[in-house]
Amino acid sequence: MDFLPLEQLRQIQLTRLQAIVRRAYDRVPLFRRRLEERRLVPDNLRSVADLARLPFTVKADLRDAYPFGLFASPLQEIVRFHASSGTTGKPIVVAYTKEDVDDWARAMVRSFCACGVHNGDIVQNAYGYGLFTGGLGAHYGAEALGASVIPISGGNTERQIMVMKDFGVTVICCTPSYFLHLAERGSELGVNFRDLPLRIGVFGAEPWTESMRRRIEELSGIKAYDIYGLSEIVGPGVAMECQAQTGPHMFEDMFYPEIIDPATGAPLPDGQEGELVITTLCKRAMPMIRYRTRDITSLVATPCVCGRTLRRISRISRRSDDMLIIRGVNLFPSQIEAALLAVEGTLPHYQITVDRQQGLDTLEVQVEVTPEFFSDTVGGMEKLQGKLAHAIESVTGLRAAIRLMAPRTLQRSEGKARRVTDKRQL
Amino acid sequence: MKLKQLSLFLQNEPGALTGPCRLLAEAGINLITFSLADTRQFGILRVIVRDWEAAQRLLEENGHLAKLTDVVAIEVEDKPGGLVNILTVLERDGINVEYVYAFTLKQGNKGVLVFRFTDPDAAIRQLQTAAIRVLDAEELERRLGN
Numbered sequence: 001m002d003f004l005p006l007e008q009l010r011q012i013q014l015t016r017l018q019a020i021v022r023r024a025y026d027r028v029p030l031f032r033r034r035l036e037e038r039r040l041v042p043d044n045l046r047s048v049a050d051l052a053r054l055p056f057t058v059k060a061d062l063r064d065a066y067p068f069g070l071f072a073s074p075l076q077e078i079v080r081f082h083a084s085s086g087t088t089g090k091p092i093v094v095a096y097t098k099e100d101v102d103d104w105a106r107a108m109v110r111s112f113c114a115c116g117v118h119n120g121d122i123v124q125n126a127y128g129y130g131l132f133t134g135g136l137g138a139h140y141g142a143e144a145l146g147a148s149v150i151p152i153s154g155g156n157t158e159r160q161i162m163v164m165k166d167f168g169v170t171v172i173c174c175t176p177s178y179f180l181h182l183a184e185r186g187s188e189l190g191v192n193f194r195d196l197p198l199r200i201g202v203f204g205a206e207p208w209t210e211s212m213r214r215r216i217e218e219l220s221g222i223k224a225y226d227i228y229g230l231s232e233i234v235g236p237g238v239a240m241e242c243q244a245q246t247g248p249h250m251f252e253d254m255f256y257p258e259i260i261d262p263a264t265g266a267p268l269p270d271g272q273e274g275e276l277v278i279t280t281l282c283k284r285a286m287p288m289i290r291y292r293t294r295d296i297t298s299l300v301a302t303p304c305v306c307g308r309t310l311r312r313i314s315r316i317s318r319r320s321d322d323m324l325i326i327r328g329v330n331l332f333p334s335q336i337e338a339a340l341l342a343v344e345g346t347l348p349h350y351q352i353t354v355d356r357q358q359g360l361d362t363l364e365v366q367v368e369v370t371p372e373f374f375s376d377t378v379g380g381m382e383k384l385q386g387k388l389a390h391a392i393e394s395v396t397g398l399r400a401a402i403r404l405m406a407p408r409t410l411q412r413s414e415g416k417a418r419r420v421t422d423k424r425q426l
Numbered sequence: 427m428k429l430k431q432l433s434l435f436l437q438n439e440p441g442a443l444t445g446p447c448r449l450l451a452e453a454g455i456n457l458i459t460f461s462l463a464d465t466r467q468f469g470i471l472r473v474i475v476r477d478w479e480a481a482q483r484l485l486e487e488n489g490h491l492a493k494l495t496d497v498v499a500i501e502v503e504d505k506p507g508g509l510v511n512i513l514t515v516l517e518r519d520g521i522n523v524e525y526v527y528a529f530t531l532k533q534g535n536k537g538v539l540v541f542r543f544t545d546p547d548a549a550i551r552q553l554q555t556a557a558i559r560v561l562d563a564e565e566l567e568r569r570l571g572n
Binding site for chain 2: 369370371374375376377378379381382403404405406407408409
């Protein structure tokens with residue numbers, strides 16, 4: 001499937017798309033109602049391009065349908081539930097039939113194969129087992145591939161390191177930040193990861209960067225691969241990097257990707273950056289039609305050296321729900337972050353406040369002064385303000401007022417940092 | 427010949443000055459002299475204290491940004507033109523003054539000023555060549571008495 005000629009791949013996609021839209025229309029009342037509102041029926045889907053006429057599904061739909069409202073299979077056919085922690089209130093529940101679980105395992109087998117895992121490998125699966133899809137998703141895939149799986153789950157760092165060393169682990173699955181923690185703790189304990197047989201890391205479940213990849217690879221001597229997935233679609237295994245490490249290939253025959261303008265919803269061509277929207281082409285228990293992932297990326301259609309015909313997604317740097325529109329300009333907090341980082345070298349604590357004064361949007365960035373950038377002269381501090389404002393303007397095209405703050409005055413948060421305050425009454 | 431000055435970043439808001447001053451006061455650290463530069467947004471408090479190491483530690487432990495800067499204490503005649511003499515020397519040699527403030531101590535008809543130069547070493551050399559007195563920490567200590 002990974003190397004199909006494009007015409008054949010597009011044909012499979014269309015056939016599956018028509019079938020899944022039919023299934024959702026027949027079995028999911030919310031989806032049927034939305035098609036009816038648009039005076040559409042499944043037969044209107046004559047080409048893949050017609051997909052753009054169908055309504056989106058968003059995270060709130062899953063929350064509103066809690067727990068079983070979007071199922072397209074009767075409960076007797078459901079063999080598995082997973083759930084993702086909602087940031088507010090009820091979690092989001094997803095369900096799988098036996099065939100869905102098998103399909104998912106197949107996607108994970110393809111993921112492992114893409115980065116060079118094979119039977120005989122010893123896989124330490126440090127993704128959490130339980131309602132989270134990461135643990136069981138990687139587990140079923142690695143087992144189906146014929147690898148030897150250690151279902152160690154997350155946490156207990158010292159035991160992880162002991163097992164890795166004593167079992168001769170060759171592949172690890174976890175979040176990239178947890179792996180860095182493992183490697184650093186390892187060196188404190190006198191275990192140099194470079195001396196271990198470990199050669200592949202399958203890292204996902206959180207956004208990470210190329211510089212993090214370099215750091216991981218330098219520190220541990222392994223190859224670090226980016227795996228992409230989300231529980232609303234299936235879990236891990238929606239897209240996975242090949243050994244060329246140039247971005248995850250979407251398993252397009254199972255998960256149809258589109259890129260849209262997050263503000264207007266209009267489809268964007270390959271290569272252009274926008275929000276990733278995915279339609280599941282095979283899922284029985286819970287088909288997702290045009291699910292808005294909120295992840296901002298682009299589809300890369302240029303051929304990959306590995307020969308896979310599957311398009312890749314470029315590194316996900318941010319999410320569309322973080323997007324602010326200021327004076328008509330789209331702004332992502334990550335752009336401010338990049339500008340601050342460019343000036344200071346390390347990321348200072350910062351906060352963004354958007355307001356509206358006399359009908360004009362104002363953008364203020366509060367930045368905590370760090371010892372490296374504190375000057376005892378007013379001129380020195382004003383120069384810093386100027387540099388920061390200039391860097392922000394050159395990245396975003398917006399003029400920001402920079403307010404320098406004393407250390408530890410901006411709020412710290414344990415979980416997701418709240419970086420943005422939008423005071424506009426729109 | 428250089429003195430250590432502690433500079434503190436302050437946010438321009440009520441109470442910003444009180445916090446660090448109280449910390450120093452409660453630790454029995456006396457401000458020999460200080461100056462406050464302020465803009466609409468922020469302020470920089472510069473202080474000279476005897477035990478600057480203890481003061482810096484205390485301030486930093488309490489979350490303040492306290493940076494050490496080298497400054498130069500220069501004796502100045504307390505009469506019209508006293509300051510001009512010094513500035514003339516500095517100007518002639520292209521020495522850049524970032525800011526200046528005064529000590530409260532006085533001996534005879536001589537006062538003392540704190541100068542922050544871009545290049546304090548060059549400034550000291552030129553001042554000494556021009557026979558202008560630069561006070562080191564010991565001399566300052568002596569003049570402070572006790």
